[in-house]
Amino acid sequence: MARVLIRMKLAILRHSMTGGKAVWMVIGGLLGIVLAIATIWLSLVDGVGTAVVADLLAATYLVWALGWVVGPVWGGSSVLRTDHFALLSVPRGRLAVGLLGAAFVGVTTAVTLLAFLSLLTYGARLGVLPALVAVPAVVLQLVFVVLLSRVSTAVFGVVAKSRAGAAFTGALIAGMIVLAQSGWMVIVAIQVSGVLSTGFGAGFATTVRAVPSGWGLVAVEAAGRGEWGLALGALAGLALVIVLLLFGWSRSLGAARRARVTVRGTAHAPSRGGVLSGRTGTVVRKELRTWWRDPLRTQTVSVPLVWALGTALLPLTFGEVLLLPWAAPALAVMAGAAASNLYGQDGTALWMTLLTGSESEDLRGRQIAYLIVFGPIALVVAVVFTLWSGLHWTWPWVLALTPAMLGGAAGLGALISVVALAPGPDAHKRPDNPLEHGDTTGQANLMFWGGLIMAIPPAVVLIVGTVRDDVVLLWAAVPVGVVTGVLLAWWLGRVAIGRLLARGPELLFLMRTGRSGNAVKIEMPKREAWLAVACWTFGSIALFPQGVVPIVFMLSGVDVKSWFLAMYLDGALAWIVAVVMVLFGSWLYYVAVRLSAKKPAAEPVS
Amino acid sequence: METSATRPDDGTVPALRLTGLHKVFADNVAVDHVDLVVPRGSFFGLVGPNGAGKTTALSMAVGLLRPDSGRSEVFGVDVWSDPVRAKSLMGVLPDGLAMPERLTGRELLTFIGQLRGIPDDVVAQRSQQLLNVMELNDAERTLVADYSTGMRKKIGLATALLHAPRLLVLDEPFEAVDPVSAAALKSILVRFVSSGGSVVLSSHVMALVEQLCDTVAVMAKGKVVAAGPLGDVRGDNTLEETFVRLVGVDSGDWEELSWLAS
Incomplete structure (x- = not known):
């Protein structure tokens, strides 16, 4: 057997x-x-x-x-x-x-x-x-x-x-x-x-x-x-x-197939709401209903929420409130990890998007619905937990990092959903276990670490503000964070739309059969695939352990050398090395995104 | 983008024209340089055994699967170079694909209508009529995920009809549909054709195709082996006999299953 x-x-x-x-x-x-x-x-x-x-x-x-x-x-x-x-x-x-x-x-x-x-x-x-x-x-x-x-x-x-x-x-x-x-x-x-x-x-x-x-x-x-x-x-x-x-x-x-717990819809036609009118608004309303009715999406909301709250609350057991304010940024990052396969979850329903020619509206609609679901939750968590902690110096940090990470996750999540789609069984074919879905381990990891990078622009402003003890600069990080989030959601979303427009039928084929069509050669060449992997890897190393972490250490006066190159150097040189590492890592990430999401040359169909 | 108002041509081009459509999966030629013309106003039946390439050909024809080579034109509009216009001219029912599953039938129709750019009152009116005809009104609050196979076909057909297309491309539309609903569907399709619309449907059921269609094509192993008006293709025989002769079914294999029920 x-x-x-x-x-x-x-x-x-x-x-x-x-x-x-x-x-x-x-x-x-x-x-x-x-x-x-x-x-x-x-x-x-x-x-x-x-x-x-x-x-x-x-x-x-x-x-x-x-x-x-x-x-x-x-x-x-x-x-x-x-x-x-x-x-x-x-x-x-x-x-x-x-x-x-x-x-x-x-x-x-x-x-x-x-x-x-x-x-x-x-x-x-x-x-x-x-x-x-x-x-x-x-x-x-x-x-x-x-x-x-x-x-x-x-x-x-x-x-x-x-x-x-x-x-x-x-x-x-x-x-x-x-x-x-x-x-x-x-x-x-x-x-x-x-x-x-x-x-x-x-x-x-x-x-x-x-x-x-x-x-x-x-x-x-x-x-x-x-x-x-x-x-x-x-x-x-x-x-x-x-x-x-x-x-x-x-x-x-061998248990007999169990009946699905039926979620009921409403009998009347959905109303066409003022702000949410238009084609994108239509998708947003469709998505919000799906978030509300699909057990898989319910889980997608509850995992990051409970994880963020749990991580922040656990130190309370030994009377430490330091982590409390960071629940909201943590939620924003983990939410992205949980929502990195939106198209895979909906399965072959993509054909309707392709046939109505609404790829762009569909992707934007999904991004907006994502922000409508997680935005208010993150905001409430941010305000309540920061107030509770009594650590007033964290206000600009929380309010600047959370929107950047939320928006960044909305963009990166959309991109990964399209670029690294993980096919799973269609919704009506998994009545026994609503949680069945494609393998998204890699995607979730990418989203988690990638979600942290999204906060770099406001983080830089915050760090400089802290170093120079400049209140105005600290609070200036908040608009920087909001703008970062909006720009990232828009830019990464645009890359994803281009990819969806170019590869829609191939994505549908992938979800239909579980494998990509081998007759259509618009896969990334091997050399570029390895280059992209190398860029992701070395970008991560340069950016975090060699860049951001030493900066944080130097600011907070921690003296741990380990494998942090900058910590072995003195004074200005250490700062220069750390900053160069941050820039180098960011550039590698940029190259990696470009390579990973490269639009294929239009396939000539003669 | 209300489609019934669009007049894309001078009235002579066919409803659907496939030219040299070709698709290879791994080492399997699924569709082998298929040429097909669906005349305007015809009720076109595409028949063939399992694995003949019907679904693959129709998927390429409507823009859901990228062909290796070849063209597909809907009323003269190329599906792959001008997809938005081509897709507004046709209604499509694919076989076995998911839909936005967490919506009720009415919500699904409403959203698809809005994505198609149809005015709200028109969508509401058409949705109501389609739900009546498809007898989906009893399931007002049921989500598509909980629909039976036959109900899924019917709601899929409703979404294909919603924007009043001029060409319907239906993959196995009657599979798993009960006889009462099937009769209703047939009368809708017949009326659609008699008022100037064109229909392409694929099916295994010869009697159905014979009853409904005026033009047929027979596919086998990725190729079109016969095509034309129903009378020409079947000659003096029934369509089933012609089909068996063309496809070359070998019926001697039964002896190899002698162990079954012995």
Whole structure:
């Protein structure tokens, strides 16, 4: 069974692989390998107690497990969709095992296995027997996270049938992301406070070991201490959890198709509103209805909202209000990440746009609807949270950065939706799980980091204003931020419209078949594709770690050298290097956008 | 841009003319240099077995799929070099594509009408009539995402008719439509043709094509193997017999399924 399914999965992957997809896969895989190696490195850290290393490892495993739960939000539906096998006369248990086997074939599983080998290296530090115990522990832990991912996807799909459910799963997912990233926050905070030598609090150490992701480590540690009962118990417990998850998952496989929670529309014709009249206004009103009625869009709103609030509120647990004002800019950036596949979500409905010749109005309408949905939310969050924090110096920062990031995301999101469209099942073909969609991991990442860049113009004004302690300059950043947002939304939107006009039929074909038409050679040449990737990569490095971060450090007087080139230099030279890096990075980004969104030469149809 | 008022030609050019349309997917020639003329005022039936290239040809004809080579002209207007004008002249029903799914039928018609630039009162009146004819009034508050297959066809057809086009291009319009609705649709189409409109439809159902169409074309393996007035193409036989003869169906394969129901 598993072998047939694996071959099937590989065949599907082979047929749906496009150049763009391959690039994403390589980039994602490389990032994953870096993280996995970092995890292994963690297990080998010297100079601190092994117990502390174990605490860190347990926390890291929890983060990996959460990553597997959250991943499908961007990863989209699995290659082998379970409803394809609903009519197969195979016992559910066997089908579940087979699908699980197929699920192990993938880059993510390989990368996670590499990361979990850290358990083996840690066990080896403790002795031969703990290392031997680590072998089954690694296997069980890997099976556990893969299964956990499948089960949670199924559960989310059931819950998310209604809009309230979709909002709830979105909130849950956002909560997990906050938890996963705050794990790093905690670690960094601990590193600074020098707890590494003294060890963690008992609560932390117990918690990260009490959840199943830590049981493999518990077994290895117990073996190191010679407590064989606990070691075997932990392994058996993990195996039991796996059996229970497998049982639960197999139950869901053959379940009869469940009815969709019906969202009702209104019976009367939509009124033609004053401001929203005209063709663009028509699209805006259509989009607003979709935002209101589609569970997938509900989730798209709730993930960034809860993530931003959670990230800002978490430090309150130790009485810190510093993050509160930044909830609004965070929301603006994450919202872009969640809305980077607007055309893919609507599927082949694009034909209506093409046949009514309304490509330009459609794209602008989507941008405006996006801003109408997220703008007011961001504004309310900005005002309420900044007031609450009492940090009045942050007002110009928040009010300048938020509009730039919102507008930038509206532009970049539209562009990515068109340039890097991720096809998924059409809305009426996913009644069982409204959250099924194309794989947008790469797009979401691009939107997140790209969304930060959008704030550079107002950020520069703000930084200079802060350095010179100039109130007028600080507040001048607000109009700069607004203008930046408007210009970016307009410019990137215009690039996207050009692309949509030139490639509309090809995008429709891509959504119809899941692959791009190979007969129409308007793909980017290979050399340019790699050049674009290089520009994105080096642009990011120059702009952030070598440009913006050192500037922030120098302003705030932090003295961390690490790999920040400018921090090794003195005085004016450091500033010059940092500023040149910012300019160089921005220029590389500009080149990358131009390359990635290049309008193809008009195809002569003779 | 009200289309019924547009007079793009002198009355002699055909409603739809395909010249050398060609499309290759990977190593599969889906449509092989197809030439086709749909005379003005004709009810044109495009028939062919599964995979003959009907949908691909029609998609290229209306501007939804870029041909490798060849031209498509609607009343003399090139679909690929003057798309806005060409697309205003025709109404299209593609097969199996999504629509803006989170709208009700009436909302969908209203928005499409507004995108087409039709005045509001005209849109409201036409939408009401179309919903009546298609018997979609009972589903006033149902979103298109929750429509059945037949209802999807009907709302799709309604959007194709809304701007009073002069040419209708319909891909499998009667598939999954119940007999009562089908009868209503047929009478709409017949009336449309008798008042000067032109219709191109593709179908597997020979009886239907024979009943409705005055001109037919038979496609097989990406090529047009016969085209012309219905009487000329079928001769003294039924269309089905002619079709089987032209397409060359090999009926001897049944013996290979001897294990079935034995």
